[in-house]
Amino acid sequence: MANAGVLIPMPEIWTDQVRMAWKIPKGQTVSEWADKNRVLDPKTSAEPGQWHTSRTPYLRGPMDAFNDPFIEEVTLMFSTQVGKTEAFLNCLGFAVDHDPGPVLWVQPREADAKTFSTDRLKRMIELSPALSGHMTGVQDDISKLALELDRMIIYLAGSNSPAALSGKPIRFLLLDETDKYPPFSGKEADPIKLSRERTRTFKVSRKILKCSTPTLREGYINREYEHSDRCKYYVPCPHCGEYQIFIFRQYLKWPKDSESDPEKIKNQSLAWYECMHCGGRIEDRHKQAMLEAGKWVPEGCTIGKDGTISGEIPQTSMRGFWLSALYSPWLSFSEIAAEFLSSKDDPQTLMNFVNSWLAEIWEEGLEHNTPDKLRKLIRPYKKHVVPMEVKVLTAAVDVQKDYFILAIRGWGVGQRSWGILAERVETWDDVEDIIFSTCYPSEIAGIDPFKVRLVLCDTGYHTDEVYNFCRQHRDQARAIKGVDHLNGPTYLVSVIDRMPKSGKVIQGGLKLWRIDTSYFKDKVTRLIQNTEEDNTRGGWYIPEGTTEDYFRQMSSEHKIQVRDPKRKTITYHWKKIHTSGSNHYWDVEIYNAAAADMLRVYAMRESDFQRQPERREEHKKSSFTPSQSGGSWLGGRRQGWIKR
Numbered sequence: 001m002a003n004a005g006v007l008i009p010m011p012e013i014w015t016d017q018v019r020m021a022w023k024i025p026k027g028q029t030v031s032e033w034a035d036k037n038r039v040l041d042p043k044t045s046a047e048p049g050q051w052h053t054s055r056t057p058y059l060r061g062p063m064d065a066f067n068d069p070f071i072e073e074v075t076l077m078f079s080t081q082v083g084k085t086e087a088f089l090n091c092l093g094f095a096v097d098h099d100p101g102p103v104l105w106v107q108p109r110e111a112d113a114k115t116f117s118t119d120r121l122k123r124m125i126e127l128s129p130a131l132s133g134h135m136t137g138v139q140d141d142i143s144k145l146a147l148e149l150d151r152m153i154i155y156l157a158g159s160n161s162p163a164a165l166s167g168k169p170i171r172f173l174l175l176d177e178t179d180k181y182p183p184f185s186g187k188e189a190d191p192i193k194l195s196r197e198r199t200r201t202f203k204v205s206r207k208i209l210k211c212s213t214p215t216l217r218e219g220y221i222n223r224e225y226e227h228s229d230r231c232k233y234y235v236p237c238p239h240c241g242e243y244q245i246f247i248f249r250q251y252l253k254w255p256k257d258s259e260s261d262p263e264k265i266k267n268q269s270l271a272w273y274e275c276m277h278c279g280g281r282i283e284d285r286h287k288q289a290m291l292e293a294g295k296w297v298p299e300g301c302t303i304g305k306d307g308t309i310s311g312e313i314p315q316t317s318m319r320g321f322w323l324s325a326l327y328s329p330w331l332s333f334s335e336i337a338a339e340f341l342s343s344k345d346d347p348q349t350l351m352n353f354v355n356s357w358l359a360e361i362w363e364e365g366l367e368h369n370t371p372d373k374l375r376k377l378i379r380p381y382k383k384h385v386v387p388m389e390v391k392v393l394t395a396a397v398d399v400q401k402d403y404f405i406l407a408i409r410g411w412g413v414g415q416r417s418w419g420i421l422a423e424r425v426e427t428w429d430d431v432e433d434i435i436f437s438t439c440y441p442s443e444i445a446g447i448d449p450f451k452v453r454l455v456l457c458d459t460g461y462h463t464d465e466v467y468n469f470c471r472q473h474r475d476q477a478r479a480i481k482g483v484d485h486l487n488g489p490t491y492l493v494s495v496i497d498r499m500p501k502s503g504k505v506i507q508g509g510l511k512l513w514r515i516d517t518s519y520f521k522d523k524v525t526r527l528i529q530n531t532e533e534d535n536t537r538g539g540w541y542i543p544e545g546t547t548e549d550y551f552r553q554m555s556s557e558h559k560i561q562v563r564d565p566k567r568k569t570i571t572y573h574w575k576k577i578h579t580s581g582s583n584h585y586w587d588v589e590i591y592n593a594a595a596a597d598m599l600r601v602y603a604m605r606e607s608d609f610q611r612q613p614e615r616r617e618e619h620k621k622s623s624f625t626p627s628q629s630g631g632s633w634l635g636g637r638r639q640g641w642i643k644r
Contacts, residue, residue: 030063033097034090037130041123046330051090054292058233058327059087061296065319066091066207072317075224076211079325079359084211088174089124091209092154097130100152101171101202106195108180110158114144116176117156121147159191166194169201178212179219192220214361217560217575222361228320229313230299233327235290236307239280243295243303246326247581248358250371250552251276254337266338273326273333276548284332291327300401312401325357363575367525368558371551374542377531379418383543386410386442386450387418391609392599395435395455396591398584399462404431405584408440408452409592411601415538417527417592422550422585428469436473454599456480456591459512467496471510478598479512480591484573486516490597513598520593521557521574527593549585556583 031053038051053060062084065071078084092103105121107113125131125147134149145164147154157164159181173195175181181191199206212221234243254271258264265271273282282290297303301311325331339357343349351362381387390410398405407422420440425431439449455477459466470477479496486492497509527538542550557574576583596602 028098029067030091030094031060033094033130034063037097037128038090038093038124039127040086041120041127043123044119051086055329056083056086057291058294058296058323059083059090061231061233062319062321063087063090066094066209068319070317071319072206073208073210073224073228073319075221075228075318075320076209076323077214077221077225077320077359078211078323079213079328080356081325081328081331082323084323085120085176088176088209088211089120091207092121092172092174093124093128093131095172096125096134096149096152096154100149101205102152102169103154103172103174104165104170104195104198105154105156105174106159106165106176106181106191107156108159108177110145110161110164113156113158117144117147121154121156125149157195162191162194165191166197168198170195170198171202171206173199173206173208175208175210176212178210178221178224179215180212181220213356214359215355217361217363219361224318225320225322228318229316231296231319231321232299233294233321233323234297234303235294235327236305237275237277237280238282238286238290239275240278241305242275242277243297243305243307244276245581246273246324247276248324248326248336248340249577250555252326252333252337254334254341259341262338262341265341266332266334269332269334271332271334271337276552279548284334287327288329291329296321322359324359360577363558363560367522368577369525369528369555371548371555374528374551374554377528377540377542378544378546379541381418381443381543383419383421383545384440385543386420386440387541388442388444389413389416390418390442390450391604392596392601393420393440393450393452394592394595394599395452396588396595397431397435397455397457398587398591399458399460399466400584401461402426404428405588406431406434407585407588407592408435409589409596410450411596411599411604413604413606415527415596415602416541417539417596418541419543419546422546422588428465431469432473436476452476454478454595456513456515456595458482458587458591467510474510478595479510480594481512481514482517482587482590483514484516485518486514490516490519491594515591515594517590518572518574520590520597521559523597524590524593525559552581553583553585554589556581556586 034051035053040048040051042048047055053063062074062076065074076084076087092105095101095103105113105116107116125135134151136148136150145156147156155164155168155170159165175192175195178192196208199208210221210224212219214222214225216222232245234245236243251274252271253274254265258270269284274280275282293307295303295307295309297309298314301309301313303309325336326333336357340353343353354360354362379387386393387410389412391412393408393410395406395408404425404427405423406425408420410418410420412418421434425434435452435455439451441449453476455473457466457470457477457479459479459481466479470479492514493511494514495506495509496512497506498504499506524540527540530537531539531541555577557576559572559574562571562573
């Protein structure tokens, strides 16, 4: 051959423009791509034109999670009116432009999928030059349920169409409004399970995005959110700078004399948001700046005033984000207040408000406390001072990762109870000082100051440290573990100190007390409800100066009815209200009630106590120091009324 051994140069088929089009920009995120390339359709958008993530800064975190190679699944439990579908469209646009792979977008019904394909997806691609360049120009490549581009194909399906949910391999799965899906498609399996099966081929590089307004606790989006790192969007107060999440209950305010006229509240912009830290009035004009300074914080972590997130950030491949309509830049606080006032008297419309506006699960709360109800229990006595009716003090400690929540309560005849203190402390030394070294003066002159008789310490965190603490103070401290239901006894005791080899119980070894928390939550709720009714049925009193955080955490759970359709049974459970935040004070007060039960305060009678209110010289000084000696904790009690 004439050309044997001669290297013939190949023609240059890739232009510089083509190379640039195929090159993934170094470090570019979905939000950066959207800010540069996404164009919003005037037919479907309230603010058409160039996309700006700064308008909805809370979407940056969910969108950029799409770029994280360690994140496999992203869950958005969002209200309406906050842009969750637009965030998913931006993720899809980025994939089309820079990271192609087969896509399946699932809508509740096939009719929804067809409408979405025409009105939203196809229009997004046509309006954005970076995307329209990937269209083939062949009409046969476009249908209402499939869109074939130059490097990938996008399938659309309704969750009620089993055939469309199984078959071809998929890299990117987008599940839209999941709680509107049927539980199964005809005789086939669950539609979400069918869809997920299609991503197996791309196990390493797949992304599964899920979004919906929630419905019930058993709903799909709530279950997925619970399995994630459960992020919430914290924003700083414009007055004090402290970060917080927007919570409808307790903090969205409006004039009480306008409650009967929701339209007046909306039209005259009468509602405002109250900072949970300083009580400052936050108005709609503050919202945008707060959103821009906001941070997504996983559950279990905290955020400081400087915006620094601390705590153990969960190592998970599942990111979850929660957001209510209170964050929406298109809804005012007054519009949300008016919607609630218009809905509150009808269960159906109220359920829609809770789900679609607050992004909270709907539960029929049979029993629960409220901050307003608890504030009515405040009595004119100071913290750290023991009211005259108190006979004995109990304490409880909830151990967290890097701090402690501690509460001390006094108990009297008829199971009436007075709060002595409830506060956060930082070290074990602080715990020991408050419980064992401090004596609490009576408001009656001449009565010996009180010391804590029994303390219960939760073993959920730092279990070994709790055990050692209880061993050192075995006469007064007990290690406990909360159990939802014990089906009989209110607490069970087991010895945990055993011989290393034989496993035999060590005589006098440390015991673990398992507490039926459901029983004692019922009991505390009953004491709170009975406070204003009849003193012989118990009571729950709170000192002056108690913080709003205490009231909020004491209102963090409610009792709900749970139906099991398979077994045809109904059970009752205390569950955390979704947006209630921490519940540590609720926990320690429950444990205080258990401690009182262990001391058999329900058996106390006034005749058991012979107090001599003699005015002693040392008490005339009215000092309150940790160095005081405690004296008798129950002067003149009848022998045998209390058993340990």
